[in-house]
Amino acid sequence: MSYIYMTYTSKYVINGKHHKWVTTNPITNLDENGYIRISDQLQKTYKTLLEMLEFLNDITKQHNITCFAMSGTLLGACRNGGIIPNDDDIDVGIPIKHYAKLKWLCTQDLHPKFHFQVTEACGIRIYQKLGRKIPFIDIFIMGDFEGKCKYAGPFYKDEPTFYLCRLYDKEWIDAEDIETTITVPFENQTIQIPKNADKWLKRVYGDDCYVRYVPDTRVPFIHEIVDILPLYELEQTAGFVFNDILKWDNRAMPVDAQVANLIAQTIFYTPALMDQDIVKLNKRRVQLIQRFIQARIKIYE
Secondary structure (H helix, E strand, C coil): CCCCCCCEEEEEEECCEEEEEEECCCCCCECCCCEECCCHHHHHHHHHHHHHHHHHHHHHHHCCCCCEECHHHHHHHHHCCCCCCCCCCEEEEEEHHHHHHHHHHCCCCCCCCEEEEEECCCEEEEEECCCCCCCCEEEEEEEEECCEEEECCCEECCEECCCHHHHCCCCCECHHHHCCCEEEEECCEEEEECCCHHHHHHHHHCCCCCCCCCCCCCHHHHHHHHHHCCHHHHHHHHHHHHHHHHHHHHCCCCCHHHHHHHHHHHHHHHHHHCCCCHHHHHHHHHHHHHHHHHHHHHHHC
């Protein structure tokens, strides 16, 4: 039996480049001409992100570092030819063999506006030197774990714990797919993507990911946390505790799910619970951190 799906065409402009997007579900927030509304502030964010991407492309090429699009950035590269409207960061991956080199680059002054910084959760970020910490580029370190190339973070004493991949268990890549990457257009830049990207995208986002749009409204508020709180210290703490949990896993202790869920709420999911209210968000975050510490004390009693 064949099905006929109604399609909807929307248009949008990012950094002066016009896009047309055909979906099987209607996209809201259109203007009278059928264009997706993108605020001036978000357009500035995109401009900065694309400048960061140019910087990243230059550095990785100079230092022979393999770098490829991940997550929503990979979906945007393959489906939209650039940034997905209302996304506000760029996600890329590098093989763990390049981690030490990229970490060394964090100590170098390479650009007048941007710099690399170590972060415990994903591995490395590109931040602006001045002003707000958002927007940024997340650089996820990918390593071999259980026969697949998976998220290696958080890191503890420069060693990967591979705990992040448990939260995102579908987001792995076959190692051979990143041995030779493919260059594709990305707005006014280019970006590298893994071979067989369709296989990754459909496993993670579903077979209809090229024509279905489901915005993640949590993303902008999660990223606000990066800007207003000392997230680096929190991520560093998470790195220690993730590593401890792995040790308990080896002893078959049933603390994994409880503590991991608490950490996930603390770092990733809190904005969805707070009605997008920053004051409530901060209060809730403190409560979760307190519970986090108490739970850890109980484990060791």
